[in-house]
Amino acid sequence: MDTKQxxxxxxxxxxxxxxxxxxDENIFDNGLMDSMASVQMLLSLQEKFDIDVPVSEFNRAEWDTPNKIVAKVESLENE
Structure with missing residues (x-):
């Protein structure tokens, strides 16, 4: 599966x-995502990519653009 897609x-x-x-657009600053959507995003990413991202360890600044999200998922897939 293509991680980016x-x-x-x-x-x-x-x-x-x-x-x-x-x-590279900030999905939180531009109003596309809020805290509830970020939880749903994490759950969806965990399910789709079989990764573990505890909500308690979620730092929004590390997940605020599509490119950053792809990079985080790829790094977690390689753990």
């Missing part, structure tokens, strides 16, 4: 937006 699919489901041309 999988992440974009999840973000599209959550935001209703195609973010493929906004990979």
């Amino acid at each position: 999988g992440v974009l699919d999840i973000l599209n489901d959550l935001t209703g937006e195609d973010l493929s041309d906004q990979m």
